[in-house]
Amino acid sequence: xxxxxxxxxxxxxxxxxxxxxxxxxxxxxxxxxxxxxxxxxxxxxxxxxxxxxxxxxxxxxxxxxxxxxxxxxxxxxxxxxxxxxxxxxxxxxxxxxxxxxxxxxxxxxxxxxxxxxxxxxxxxxxxxxxxxxxxxxxxxxxxxxxxxxxxxxxxxxxxxxxxxxxxxxxxxxxxxxxxxxxxxxxxxxxxxxxxxxxxxxxxxxxxxxxxxxxxxxxxxxxxxxxxx
Numbered sequence: 372x373x374x375x376x377x378x379x380x381x382x383x384x385x386x387x388x389x390x391x392x393x394x395x396x397x398x399x400x401x402x403x404x405x406x407x408x409x410x411x412x413x414x415x416x417x418x419x420x421x422x423x424x425x426x427x428x429x430x431x432x433x434x435x436x437x438x439x440x441x442x443x444x445x446x447x448x449x450x451x452x453x454x455x456x457x458x459x460x461x462x463x464x465x466x467x468x469x470x471x472x473x474x475x476x477x478x479x480x481x482x483x484x485x486x487x488x489x490x491x492x493x494x495x496x497x498x499x500x501x502x503x504x505x506x507x508x509x510x511x512x513x514x515x516x517x518x519x520x521x522x523x524x525x526x527x528x529x530x531x532x533x534x535x536x537x538x539x540x541x542x543x544x545x546x547x548x549x550x551x552x553x554x555x556x557x558x559x560x561x562x563x564x565x566x567x568x569x570x571x572x573x574x575x576x577x578x579x580x581x582x583x584x585x586x587x588x589x590x591x592x593x594x595x596x597x598x599x
Contacts, residue, residue: 373547374572375401376447376469377423377499377535390418392541397548402447410446410583421446421576425471431457442466446579449497452479462488468579469533471497472521475514480521486528493578495571496525499537500545500553519558526563533571 378401380389386405393401400419412420424445428434434450434457442448449469450461461467462485470481470489481489481496489496498521502514525532534554538544545553547568554564 372399372419372573373397373568374399374419374421374576375536375538375544376421376533376572376575377401377449377471377497377537378403378544379537379539380405381539386420388541389538389544390414390416390420392544393418396544396546398544398546401544410444423447423449426450426461429453431460434461438464438466443583446576446583448579452481452485455482455485458482458485459488462486462494463492465492465494466582467492467494468575469495469497472499472517475502475517477517480517481524481530483524483528486525486530489525490529490531493531493574495531495533495575496521498522498532498534498557500534500550501537501539501543503553504543515557522557522559526559531571531574532559532567533575534567 375393375398378389380386380403383405394416400421402421402423404423404425407420407422410422414420422445424441424447426434426437426449428437438448447468448466449471450467451471451473452458458470461470470485472479498518503511506514522532534550536544551564551568554567555561559567
């Protein structure tokens with residue numbers, strides 16, 4: 372199903388504006404960092420709302436502590452790409468759903484070693500498209516260069532890629548068809564780009580549900596209850 376995994380709803384009183392736009396664009400749901408009371412909720416209109424947690428710590432210990440606190444409460448857990456130590460650790464931790472590009476510089480693009488680790492654990496690379504809409508000229512060219520290099524590295528390693536709007540206003544949200552055309556702009560072929568919009572979010576959410584319903588001992592080792 373076409374789900375936007377990163378919509379920056381600024382406050383709960385604006386939520387209806389975003390759900391209304393999502394419905395008009397053909398989305399079936401989206402993830403937001405708003406407190407929704409549950410990892411997954413559904414509106415009266417049938418829109419699926421997902422609680423998203425973005426890890427904000429700068430050092431490895433801070434990231435570890437935050438991840439342990441938020442995993443059970445969030446449908447989507449994203450760790451920003453940062454220094455190689457933190458990024459590689461996050462890429463190996465099965466509790467993480469997304470490695471997100473948040474800084475548009477070579478220092479913060481995904482490295483081959485990180486992509487290979489993430490491919491093994493099923494963690495996806497998140498590309499936010501808002502910077503493409505908010506820039507022009509040389510600045511947009513720089514964004515495209517960072518994104519194309521990151522997509523190429525992830526794809527070569529077998530890592531999933533997901534495109535998110537990162538929209539802070541409803542007008543910045545995009546229809547699924549528009550998003551997969553942006554994927555082509557970033558170097559994906561048509562089939563791969565469509566998968567990032569229509570199939571990859573489903574895979575991420577299915578795996579996320581399994582993570583929340585199990586007891587993680589260490590990354591990659593979990594206890595699944597007998598009735599599951």
